[in-house]
Amino acid sequence: MPxxxxxxxxxxxxxxxxxxxAAPFIDSLRRAGSPYLFVTNNSSxxxxxxxxxxxEIAGIPAAAEDVLTSAQAAARYQADAAPGSRVYAIGEQGLxxxxxxxxxxxxxxxxxxxxxxxxxxDRSFTYAKLFSAxxxxxxxxxxxxxxxxxxxxxxxxxxxxxGSLSLAIRAASGVEPVWIGKPSPIIMNYAIERLGxxxxxxxxxxxxxxxxxxxGIAAGCRTAWVLTGIAQDVDPEEQIRITSIKPELVxxxxxDWPA
Ligand SMILES: [Mg+2]
Numbered sequence: 560m561p562x563x564x565x566x567x568x569x570x571x572x573x574x575x576x577x578x579x580x581a582a583p584f585i586d587s588l589r590r591a592g593s594p595y596l597f598v599t600n601n602s603s604x605x606x607x608x609x610x611x612x613x614x615e616i617a618g619i620p621a622a623a624e625d626v627l628t629s630a631q632a633a634a635r636y637q638a639d640a641a642p643g644s645r646v647y648a649i650g651e652q653g654l655x656x657x658x659x660x661x662x663x664x665x666x667x668x669x670x671x672x673x674x675x676x677x678x679x680x681d682r683s684f685t686y687a688k689l690f691s692a693x694x695x696x697x698x699x700x701x702x703x704x705x706x707x708x709x710x711x712x713x714x715x716x717x718x719x720x721x722g723s724l725s726l727a728i729r730a731a732s733g734v735e736p737v738w739i740g741k742p743s744p745i746i747m748n749y750a751i752e753r754l755g756x757x758x759x760x761x762x763x764x765x766x767x768x769x770x771x772x773x774x775g776i777a778a779g780c781r782t783a784w785v786l787t788g789i790a791q792d793v794d795p796e797e798q799i800r801i802t803s804i805k806p807e808l809v810x811x812x813x814x815d816w817p818a
Contacts, residue, residue, distance in 0.1 A: 562754040563588060563595035564747070564780065566765030567609065569788015570813070571597070572617040574714060578787050582618040584813035597621065598750050600706035600740035600770060602630035602679030602721065603651040629705035629740035630654040630679055632749050634661035636739055637675050637703060645671060647695050649688050649724070650679035654705065669694040678728060678736070679705035680721040693731035702732065706740025708770065712789055741767075742774030751778060764813070766790045768804045776804065783808040783816070 565571065571581040588595050599609060606623035613621035630653045637646060638661040645664045648654055658665055658677060666673050668691040676692045696702045708720035725736050739745050751758050758779035765771025766788030775782040784806035786795060795809050810816065 560591065560593050561781070562756045562761040563593060564598050564750045564754070564761055564763045564775070565595055566741075566767065566771045567597055567599045567613070568601065569712075569766035569790070570764060570771075570785055571613060571619060573788055574712075575616060577617050578813070580813040580815075585619045594754050594756070595625070596627055596750050596753055597625050598627045598741065598746065600629045600708055600721075600746075602628055602633070602654045602657075602705040602740075603682075604628070604653045605656045606631065608653070627746070627750050627753060628653055628657065629746060630657035631661075632746040633677050633679070633703050633705045633739040634658045634663060635749060636737070636745055637677060637701070638662055640701075641674050644674035646675045646677050647671070647673040647691065647700065648677050648679075649681045649684065649692060649728075650677070650705070651681060654679040669698055669700075672698070673700045675701040675703055676728070677703045677705075678721070678725060680711075681724060684724050689727055689731055692728045696728070696732040696734050702728065702734050702736040704728075704736035704738055706770075707738045707743075708740070741765075741770040742777060744774070744778055747774045747778035747780070751780070768798055768802050768806070772806045773802075773804050776806075781808075782806040783810055785810045785813055785815075787812060 606626040609626045610621040613619045634657040645666045704725040707722040709722045710717040711720045761780045763775025763780045764783045772782045
């Protein structure tokens with residue numbers, strides 16, 4: 560029985576709109592007894608909020624335990640490296656809750672001598688936060704970024720993603736972050752561990768070639784690129800040629816698996 564690592568936005572729903580094949584696809588996995596995990600680069604929501612969004616938007620009976628966010632993965636990475644360490648966080652509720660749950664100690668800024676700066680999407684990002692982050696990193700703190708997505712597709716068009724903030728901090732500090740989210744092997748390996756299966760018995764399913772599919776290939780998983788979300792209006796062959804990222808399967812939608 561294969562396992563599944565499944566992307567959220569663009570794969571199971573599109574922003575606040577349902578994707579009609581998503582709920583029947585998840586239902587088929589439940590009936591078959593296939594283990595699955597919803598894995599998202601979005602660090603703003605807590606796992607409970609992600610699960611509620613899945614229930615309300617996509618009609619999928621999800622619980623917090625079914626979710627792995629880049630915030631949880633970043634928190635685990637730092638907690639494994641330095642248990643109970645002091646962290647300066649730039650981010651929203653999903654990141655702050657994940658750090659606290661991992662036993663890390665949130666501090667106010669560089670004067671508190673943090674061991675790490677952990678940064679995710681922060682829609683209240685300011686010069687003062689950039690200043691604090693770069694001072695802490697120049698003072699020796701590690702720099703951990705939840706994900707490298709530069710742009711987020713929204714109803715208002717493309718908006719700045721967490722990675723755009725990371726690159727500001729990188730420029731100001733001169734230090735490259737440890738990237739946690741897809742396509743990083745860090746989050747992929749935590750997801751594989753949670754499923755408890757060998758990587759080659761797990762399908763990574765998502766709408767983004769550069770994050771979902773590249774991350775799945777790098778982790779040794781099987782990959783299915785679904786042409787919804789950001790991939791709904793693209794020429795798949797052209798995208799594969801441009802990116803040199805070749806998924807095992809290209810699906811028109813989540814119920815389009817070969818027999
Ligand atoms: Mg997606």
